Amino acid sequence: MxxxxxxxxxxxxxxxxxxxxxxxxxCGHGPVLEQDIAITNISLDLIGQARNFYQYxxxxxxxxxxxxxxxxxxxxxxxxxxxxxNSLLTEHPNGDWAQTITRQxxxxxxxxxxxxxxxNCSNEQIAAIAIKALKEVTYHVKxxxxxxxxxxxxxxxxxxxxxxxxxxLWMFTGELFDLSAYESVIYSAWNxxxxxxxxxxxxxxxxxxxxxxxxIPVNATWHQSGGKTGTHSEHLGFLLAEMxxxxxxxxxxxx
Amino acid sequence: xxxxxxxxxxxxxxxxxxxxxxxxSGKSNHEWPLWEVFIRSKxxxxxxxxxxxxxxDATMAIENARDVYTRRMEGVSIWVVESKHIHxxxxxxxxxxxxxxxxxxxxxxxxxxxxxxxxHM
Amino acid sequence: MNPEEIFQDKIDxxxxxxxxxxxxxxYRQTLIRQISQHAHSEIVGMLPxxxxxxxxxxxxxxxxxxxxxxxxxxxxxxxYSAAETLGISRDEMIEQLHSGKAKYxxxxxxxxITWADMGAIGWLVDGAAIMNQxxxxxxxxxxxxxxxxxxxxxxxxxxxxxxxLLLHLSRGSEIQxxxxxxxxxxxxxxxxxxxxxxxxxxxxxxxxxxxxxxxxTNDELRQKFVDICAEQVKLLGMTLPDPDxxxxxxxxxxxxxxxxxxxxxxxxxxxxxxxxxxxxxRKKAWEEGAWVREAAAAYAEKRKSRQNIQAA
Numbered sequence: 118m119x120x121x122x123x124x125x126x127x128x129x130x131x132x133x134x135x136x137x138x139x140x141x142x143x144c145g146h147g148p149v150l151e152q153d154i155a156i157t158n159i160s161l162d163l164i165g166q167a168r169n170f171y172q173y174x175x176x177x178x179x180x181x182x183x184x185x186x187x188x189x190x191x192x193x194x195x196x197x198x199x200x201x202x203n204s205l206l207t208e209h210p211n212g213d214w215a216q217t218i219t220r221q222x223x224x225x226x227x228x229x230x231x232x233x234x235x236x237n238c239s240n241e242q243i244a245a246i247a248i249k250a251l252k253e254v255t256y257h258v259k260x261x262x263x264x265x266x267x268x269x270x271x272x273x274x275x276x277x278x279x280x281x282x283x284x285x286l287w288m289f290t291g292e293l294f295d296l297s298a299y300e301s302v303i304y305s306a307w308n309x310x311x312x313x314x315x316x317x318x319x320x321x322x323x324x325x326x327x328x329x330x331x332x333i334p335v336n337a338t339w340h341q342s343g344g345k346t347g348t349h350s351e352h353l354g355f356l357l358a359e360m361x362x363x364x365x366x367x368x369x370x371x372x
Numbered sequence: 373x374x375x376x377x378x379x380x381x382x383x384x385x386x387x388x389x390x391x392x393x394x395x396x397s398g399k400s401n402h403e404w405p406l407w408e409v410f411i412r413s414k415x416x417x418x419x420x421x422x423x424x425x426x427x428x429d430a431t432m433a434i435e436n437a438r439d440v441y442t443r444r445m446e447g448v449s450i451w452v453v454e455s456k457h458i459h460x461x462x463x464x465x466x467x468x469x470x471x472x473x474x475x476x477x478x479x480x481x482x483x484x485x486x487x488x489x490x491x492h493m
Numbered sequence: 494m495n496p497e498e499i500f501q502d503k504i505d506x507x508x509x510x511x512x513x514x515x516x517x518x519x520y521r522q523t524l525i526r527q528i529s530q531h532a533h534s535e536i537v538g539m540l541p542x543x544x545x546x547x548x549x550x551x552x553x554x555x556x557x558x559x560x561x562x563x564x565x566x567x568x569x570x571x572x573y574s575a576a577e578t579l580g581i582s583r584d585e586m587i588e589q590l591h592s593g594k595a596k597y598x599x600x601x602x603x604x605x606i607t608w609a610d611m612g613a614i615g616w617l618v619d620g621a622a623i624m625n626q627x628x629x630x631x632x633x634x635x636x637x638x639x640x641x642x643x644x645x646x647x648x649x650x651x652x653x654x655x656x657x658l659l660l661h662l663s664r665g666s667e668i669q670x671x672x673x674x675x676x677x678x679x680x681x682x683x684x685x686x687x688x689x690x691x692x693x694x695x696x697x698x699x700x701x702x703x704x705x706x707x708x709x710t711n712d713e714l715r716q717k718f719v720d721i722c723a724e725q726v727k728l729l730g731m732t733l734p735d736p737d738x739x740x741x742x743x744x745x746x747x748x749x750x751x752x753x754x755x756x757x758x759x760x761x762x763x764x765x766x767x768x769x770x771x772x773x774x775r776k777k778a779w780e781e782g783a784w785v786r787e788a789a790a791a792y793a794e795k796r797k798s799r800q801n802i803q804a805a
Contacts (some may be wrong), residue, residue, distance in 0.1 A: 138547065144562050145543035146774070148782025149404070150536070150570050151425055151436040157563040158439050161556060168552050190551045214785045260435060267428070270795065271788030278784070356547075363550035363608055364757075370666050372550040372608070376534045402787050403584045406577060423640070424574040426583065428789035429796065440567055444647075 118306065123177045124202065124299035126243065127192065128345060129193065130170030131203035134193060135353070136224055137163030138360060139211055148214055159221065162253040167193070169246045194364035198354055200348035202297075206289040208344070208353045215268055215278040217284050222261035223322065227293045230317045231309075238307040262325045266323045269329025276330065282332050283326070291340025292316070298343070373438040405454050409441055412449035419451050427452075504705050509635040512578040520704055523697070524634055525579050526595075527706060529586045532572035533597035536590075537771050541605040542614060550608060557654050558611060564647050571640040578636045591776050598622075599757070602765030609662055609669075609676035615655015615682040617677070617722065623648050624718050625688070628708035637706070656725070659775045663729040673779045677726070678734045685749070686757045688715040716746055723747045 140160035147153025171189035178187040206224055211217045226267060231253055235247035268275040294315040296304065304311055343349065363372070404426040410419035422441045427433035433452040443446065461469060477483050484493065494502065496515045503510065510516055539562050549555035573583045589595035600618055605611070626648065630641045656693065662673040689695060689711040701707035709717075719738075726733050737750035759765070 119723065134552075139558050141546050144559060145566070146778040147566075148778070148785035149426065150566055150573070151432075151440060152785075154422075154563055154570070155436065155439045157559060157566070158443070161559055161563070164552060164556050168556070171552070179550070193552055209726050213781070222542070263431060267789050267792040268785075271792040272784070274784050275788030275791075297764035318673055356709055359547050362548055365440060367668055370550075370669060372661065372665075402783070402790050403582060404786065404790060404793075406574075423571055423643070424577070425570060428786075429793040432789070432793075441569060443563075443567070460513065463511065 118183060118302065119177065121299040121302040122240070123174055123181070124297075125264055125303045126174040126177065127200075127317035128202040128297075128299070130167045130174060130192070131201050132207050132224075132228075133163045133170065133347075135166060135201070135203040135356065136207035136220070137161075138356065139207070139209075140217070140221070142211055143217065145149050156217070159253075162250075162257070166246065166250045166253070169249075173242045173246070181239070190364070194361045198349055198357055201347060201349065201353060201357070202345050203353075204289070204292050205341055205344040205350055206286065206293065207355060208350060209286060209289060210352055212282065212285075213266075213278060215275065216282040216285065218261055218264040218268065219279065219282040221257065222265050222325070223255040223286060223290050223293075225254055225261050226318050226321050227290075227314070229258050230314045230321075234309045234314065235307075238309065240307065255335050258321075265325050266329045269326070269331045279329065280331060283331065287334045287337050288340045292342040292344060295340075296343040296344070404428045404432075405456070407437075407452045408455050408458060409433075409437040410451040410453075411437070411441055411447040413447055415448055419449065422446070424455060430454075501703075504633045504703075507631075507633075507705075508568065509638060510633050511635045515706045519700075520706075521579050523701065523704070524637065524706060525576055525581050527583070527638075527701075528572050528576040528579075528637055529589065530596055530598075532569045532576065532586065534601065535569035535572065537597045537601045539565045539569075539773060540771055540774055541601055541603070541767070542611060544605050545608060545611055548608070549611075551711050554611075554658070555597055561615075561651055561654065564651065566642045568647070571643050572637075575634075575640040582590060587779060591772065591779065593763075593772070596761065598687060599760040599765060600687050601771060602760050602768045603679070603683050604766050605682040606679070607672050607676060608658065609672035612655045612658035612662060612673070613676035613680040615651050616659055616725070617651075617655075617680045618687065619651040619655060620722065621684045621718050623652060624714050631705070631707075631708060633705035656729075659729055659731075663731060665768075673729065675732050677731050681734050682753065682756075684762075685715060685719065686752060686754075688712070690754070690757075719749050721778065723742075780798040 137160045140156050140163065143153065144157045144160070145153065148154060168189050171192045175187035175192060178185050204224075206220060208289060209216075209220055211220075229251070232247040232251045236244050236251060238244050238247075265279070268279040270276070294311060296311055300311075301310070326332060364370075405428075406424055407427055407430075408424050409422045411422040412419045422437075425433065425436050425440055427436045430452060433454075434450050437450045437452055438447075442450070472480075497517055500510070500517065500520075503514075510520075542562050542565075543557065546555065546558055548557050573586060576586060577583060586595065590597065604615070623645065624642055626645050630638055630645055632638050632641065648794060659673050659676075660667040692698060692701050692710045692712045695711055698707060698710055702710070722731060723738060723740075735750045739750060741748045760768070763769075
């Protein structure tokens with residue numbers, strides 16, 4: 118159980134860090150100043166969540182092994198790709214605004230229903246982080262839903278770009294509900310209902326897509342998976358190479 | 373070419389002076405409208421003008437205001453209004469509008485000289 | 494008194510000018526130029542630091558840097574809004590930036606090569622900016638002064654985090670110390686130049702001071718900046734790259750070396766290491782965002798007309 122708890126905490130942390138990192142790539146390059154600021158805020162929320170989860174994971178790891186000397190930064194900066202447990206969806210490159218919005222929308226809705234259950238779980242630390250984060254995630258869902266609708270029901274161009282983004286990203290959403298071994302253990306220990314999360318996710322996504330005059334892709338029965346257990350896309354390697362470069366180049370330095 | 377006439381806050385009509393009325397060509401008509409943002413910094417206080425921003429609609433304007441003007445816990449409530457809907461008094465009329473209040477000192481409590489012994493007043 | 498005299502009288506009495514008040518056309522134009530130039534500097538200034546967001550070496554530093562660059566977007570926004578009260582649209586200003594008609598602070602045409610540059614920018618570049626900006630909180634144009642108050646409140650965090658970053662490096666490993674000194678060496682002179690040409694080569698200063706949209710001359714501010722930094726650098730155990738920097742007991746100021754104005758004017762006029770790169774990045778973001786802005790406008794329009802139909 119302890120190992121599963123560590124893995125699950127890292128999963129939550131990695132998800133938040135990687136998508137937060139992706140969003141931060143927009144900083145200075147957004148489509149309009151106000152939205153540059155908005156997506157940067159979301160990025161900061163997610164990195165903040167990641168830090169809370171990493172700090173807790175580090176504490177757990179150090180309890181297990183007093184030599185480990187884990188910190189939020191060793192976990193973010195000194196693990197390799199195969200140690201990262203984030204879902205494939207979160208590492209997907211930004212692409213255009215439609216793709217970033219779609220990624221955020223799919224992910225935030227998932228995070229929302231997951232945290233809804235985590236806030237009542239028996240692990241006090243995780244529950245506390247979930248309660249705090251839910252306020253942020255509620256806003257992320259609102260913000261990204263509104264953009265989904267705006268783009269879907271905006272111009273012909275925005276509609277077709279959004280459609281393309283949904284088609285591209287859809288096959289990475291199934292993984293969110295594929296339980297890894299560590300999730301299974303945690304979910305049953307904490308009475309977390311994965312089917313409920315999945316159903317709620319589907320119905321929210323369907324509702325917003327309808328408002329956006331779009332549909333869930335048909336014939337999309339196959340989905341990708343692997344991120345949760347460390348088998349990632351090619352994209353993650355580049356992301357980590359960049360993110361970790363200073364820590365890797367100058368080991369042991371304090372920044 | 374069709375010229376659009378735009379007024380920003382301070383609009384009081386066709387006045388020539390001042391800076392706020394401008395003419396722009398129809399070219400930038402994708403520019404989101406300008407909104408004025410009013411923020412209540414804490415429960416019990418008035419909303420106060422904080423600044424302005426651009427947004428496509430009111431929902432977005434409130435969210436943008438939240439992201440732009442309350443990043444450092446500056447607010448608990450936000451009002452937004454499209455700048456073009458704000459009408460203001462004409463500064464040229466300032467003398468006739470506001471100066472007449474100057475000599476009505478009897479409106480202020482300090483005008484009345486009362487004995488110090490008088491309590492609770 | 495004629496309108497111009499009334500206007501100047503107000504300014505002399507430190508009464509703010511507000512958007513609809515009468516103002517000389519030249520005052521309006523000068524303000525638009527000055528405010529939009531400042532706004533552009535904030536926006537272009539996001540790029541050199543934005544460079545390092547994805548490489549920030551700790552999660553704490555990453556969050557700080559993101560928040561800082563985001564603040565710059567906010568500052569640009571406050572300033573564009575102030576300029577908009579003078580009768581120019583943000584789109585027009587952005588067009589002027591992209592066409593090269595409007596300028597921005599030339600410091601941002603220098604590259605950010607190492608992580609230490611994040612510290613040097615915070616300490617020196619933001620430090621120089623604050624020196625300029627604090628007096629502008631009292632400038633004569635109301636919306637501009639209010640925007641500057643907001644900017645300055647947020648800016649002091651920027652400078653402090655920069656110095657703290659350098660302090661960390663200066664107490665770190667050999668390579669970190671080297672990074673620290675190298676960044677100071679590269680950012681010092683461009684920062685000194687940030688105050689603009691010497692007073693005798695700055696023809697608009699007198700008028701701007703009279704209008705109180707400039708409250709100290711370039712050289713006054715520059716001297717103040719040098720005096721402060723020459724002391725602060727000692728805390729870092731680093732040096733400023735100027736062999737002529739020396740305390741002058743008589744003047745009670747630091748003497749400092751000759752500024753390379755040839756470099757300054759070249760960078761201003763487009764020959765800096767990153768001029769093209771910066772402008773291209775801004776144009777790219779703007780052009781690639783066009784469909785997004787259009788979509789949101791189109792959707793807002795649609796919704797409004799649907800509501801009107803419902804209401805009818």
